Amino acid sequence: MGFYLIQTLNALSFSVLLLLTGLGLSLVLSLMNFVNLTHGSFVLLGAYVGAWWFGSGLPWWLAFPAAFAAAGLAGLLLERFPFRQFYARTHLMQVLLTYGLSVVFADLMRWGFGAQIMSPEMPELLRGVIFLMDMPFPIYRLFIIGFGLALAAGLWFAVDRTIWGAVVRACVVDRGFVETLGLDTRRIFTAVLVISAGLGGLSGALGAGILSAYPGLDEEVLILALIVVVVGGLGTFRGTVASALLLGFAMTFAKVWVPEFSNFVALGVMAALLVMLPSGLVAQKTRQV
Amino acid sequence: MNRIETVNRTELLRAEGAAAVPQLGRRILSRVALALAVTAALGGPLLLAGDYQLRFLAEILIIGTAVLSLDLLVGFGGLVSLGHAALFGGAAYAAAITAQYWGADLIVMLAVGIATGVVLALVLGVVVMRTISLFFLILSLIVGQMLWEVVFHWREVTGGADGLRGFPPLTLHAGVATVVLNSGPTLYVAAAAVAGLALLAAHCFVDAPIGRALVGSRERALRMSALGYSIPAIRLMALVASGAIAGAAGALYPFVNQYVGPNAVHWTMSAMMIIMLVIGGVGSLYGAFVGAAIYLSIQTYLSSYTDRWQLLVGLIFVMTVLVMPQGVVAGVRSLLGRRPAGGGGVS
Numbered sequence: 001m002g003f004y005l006i007q008t009l010n011a012l013s014f015s016v017l018l019l020l021t022g023l024g025l026s027l028v029l030s031l032m033n034f035v036n037l038t039h040g041s042f043v044l045l046g047a048y049v050g051a052w053w054f055g056s057g058l059p060w061w062l063a064f065p066a067a068f069a070a071a072g073l074a075g076l077l078l079e080r081f082p083f084r085q086f087y088a089r090t091h092l093m094q095v096l097l098t099y100g101l102s103v104v105f106a107d108l109m110r111w112g113f114g115a116q117i118m119s120p121e122m123p124e125l126l127r128g129v130i131f132l133m134d135m136p137f138p139i140y141r142l143f144i145i146g147f148g149l150a151l152a153a154g155l156w157f158a159v160d161r162t163i164w165g166a167v168v169r170a171c172v173v174d175r176g177f178v179e180t181l182g183l184d185t186r187r188i189f190t191a192v193l194v195i196s197a198g199l200g201g202l203s204g205a206l207g208a209g210i211l212s213a214y215p216g217l218d219e220e221v222l223i224l225a226l227i228v229v230v231v232g233g234l235g236t237f238r239g240t241v242a243s244a245l246l247l248g249f250a251m252t253f254a255k256v257w258v259p260e261f262s263n264f265v266a267l268g269v270m271a272a273l274l275v276m277l278p279s280g281l282v283a284q285k286t287r288q289v
Numbered sequence: 290m291n292r293i294e295t296v297n298r299t300e301l302l303r304a305e306g307a308a309a310v311p312q313l314g315r316r317i318l319s320r321v322a323l324a325l326a327v328t329a330a331l332g333g334p335l336l337l338a339g340d341y342q343l344r345f346l347a348e349i350l351i352i353g354t355a356v357l358s359l360d361l362l363v364g365f366g367g368l369v370s371l372g373h374a375a376l377f378g379g380a381a382y383a384a385a386i387t388a389q390y391w392g393a394d395l396i397v398m399l400a401v402g403i404a405t406g407v408v409l410a411l412v413l414g415v416v417v418m419r420t421i422s423l424f425f426l427i428l429s430l431i432v433g434q435m436l437w438e439v440v441f442h443w444r445e446v447t448g449g450a451d452g453l454r455g456f457p458p459l460t461l462h463a464g465v466a467t468v469v470l471n472s473g474p475t476l477y478v479a480a481a482a483v484a485g486l487a488l489l490a491a492h493c494f495v496d497a498p499i500g501r502a503l504v505g506s507r508e509r510a511l512r513m514s515a516l517g518y519s520i521p522a523i524r525l526m527a528l529v530a531s532g533a534i535a536g537a538a539g540a541l542y543p544f545v546n547q548y549v550g551p552n553a554v555h556w557t558m559s560a561m562m563i564i565m566l567v568i569g570g571v572g573s574l575y576g577a578f579v580g581a582a583i584y585l586s587i588q589t590y591l592s593s594y595t596d597r598w599q600l601l602v603g604l605i606f607v608m609t610v611l612v613m614p615q616g617v618v619a620g621v622r623s624l625l626g627r628r629p630a631g632g633g634g635v636s
Contacts, residue, residue: 035423082607082611091369091422091423092363092367092369093610093614095369095426096563096567096606096610097607097610097611099560099563099564100564100603100606100607100610101603101607103564103599103602103603103606104600104603104604104607106599106603107597107599107600107603108600111596111597111600219557223430223434223556226427226430227427227430227431230423230424230427231427234423260442261438261442263434263438264435264438264439264442267431267434267435267438268435270431271416271428271431271432271435274420274424274427274428274431275416275419275428278419278420278424279420279424280424
């Protein structure tokens with residue numbers, strides 16, 4: 001019983017990381033219809049910044065704003081050039097451009113941070129464990145769950161319930177109309193991309209505590225985030241949450257039950273879902289013309 | 290009204306005919322020149338290059354053939370697959386495993402490779418055919434990664450992370466004589482033959498009604514299905530043709546380096562093929578070979594000078610997407626003032 005509680009919490013903390021990464025990607029993909037494969041690079045950048053910060057002796061909690069800012073700044077620069085020119089292009093061209101950029105960034109980061117695995121020295125407060133039903137569970141994972149869920153709830157509120165969220169959603173439906181109302185849609189898109197990149201960096205820093213930072217992390221994260229967003233269904237908050245939970249739990253429990261073929265089973269579950277529901281768990285109704 | 294139209298049309302036809310005669314002559318001339326150039330380009334290395342370079346050229350031709358098969362999907366079907374390495378690498382493993390038991394007869398290897406490619410393409414197709422664009426990309430990626438998991442963990446058969454090495458040399462039974470294809474020149478000739486046949490097959494496929502229907506399904510899927518075409522069937526056929534070509538290329542792959550590892554199945558290999566395809570030119574069939582040559586040359590020759598070769602490949606790739614979205618082949622063509630190649634698929 002205790003074992004399964006611990007595994008459930010493990011799965012939950014992994015799901016929250018997936019959710020944060022997925023939500024960042026989903027903001028840009030669903031709201032702006034822009035396939036941003038450099039998202040994994042933002043996550044890796046955040047992970048490196050976080051890992052460095054934890055080890056530097058500065059106040060540990062500032063690592064998260066720092067990772068957010070670093071990735072957000074990278075997003076801002078990239079949005080100026082060349083993302084902006086590609087919003088109107090086909091998905092294929094966006095995929096090509098952003099994948100190429102992620103290859104460049106991966107090599108730049110290998111150059112800058114070295115090729116070895118960076119495992120940060122965690123602060124005293126987060127290093128301990130608490131006992132749940134006589135089983136030890138790291139406090140840091142509980143922190144991730146709480147922090148991540150709060151952040152996701154805040155994001156949902158901002159996009160779904162505030163006037164700014166409404167403006168962003170309106171930009172996607174009819175950009176020209178929003179322009180007519182006197183709003184600068186280019187600035188709105190810039191803001192969304194910066195927030196998305198920042199979220200990627202933040203989840204990287206959060207994950208750095210358990211996954212550490214290493215070259216290749218960007219690709220792994222990117223693939224998982226893409227699967228989460230696409231299986232969830234484009235443009236739905238609920239879908240992304242549901243598929244992040246599904247993938248997190250599938251991967252964790254597959255590792256418990258069939259360790260040898262855990263990824264195979266988890267991928268198989270996602271593939272089966274996508275085959276049964278070809279436009280995602282929560283599909284938006286679209287009209288073909 | 291009618292008469293005027295008829296006159297206009299005949300005049301138009303005549304004008305076209307008049308223009309067509311020198312054009313035809315020029316076209317034949319350019320075809321001959323092209324054939325001579327290709328023969329020289331393929332035959333030259335045999336006389337000039339050493340064993341190592343010829344093995345390298347064979348690898349370019351083999352990977353280029355796999356990229357060519359991907360071009361059928363991406364360039365003509367608009368289906369960007371991130372699981373294409375599964376077809377190529379799966380066939381490579383099948384050939385390597387068969388060779389360990391039955392010996393490596395070229396014809397048997399090609400048959401095994403093509404069969405594996407077709408079977409994997411059918412599996413991929415059955416899973417993937419209901420979706421399009423981003424969903425196709427992700428689903429093909431997931432299916433490809435599932436195969437990678439199998440290859441990586443099925444240690445007894447595939448060698449796991451170490452891969453397989455030490456196969457018998459590739460042989461070809463020609464009548465009574467048996468040719469052993471284990472040196473650079475022989476492997477190069479075999480690879481060139483397979484690449485040439487694959488190029489021919491791809492050309493035939495693209496020019497056939499099925500190829501046109503494939504382009505139609507890319508451009509206006511809804512109209513095509515209104516006309517009575519079955520879009521999933523067209524795409525499945527393209528996928529099978531592509532799988533067969535990728536499988537033929539994959540069958541030769543283990544014998545060039547005497548090694549096949551799980552990386553040949555990994556999705557990053559698929560991404561690499563897409564990079565090569567884009568550098569060479571999406572929708573231009575022989576652009577696939579140009580792209581493979583550029584990428585592999587950078588990888589092989591530059592990596593001995595600098596660790597930053599991936600950075601350079603990435604930058605070249607990004608610059609290609611930004612400046613020459615039609616690829617190097619079409620880019621050079623338009624520099625020479627000629628219209629870009631048909632097909633296309635990017636805009």
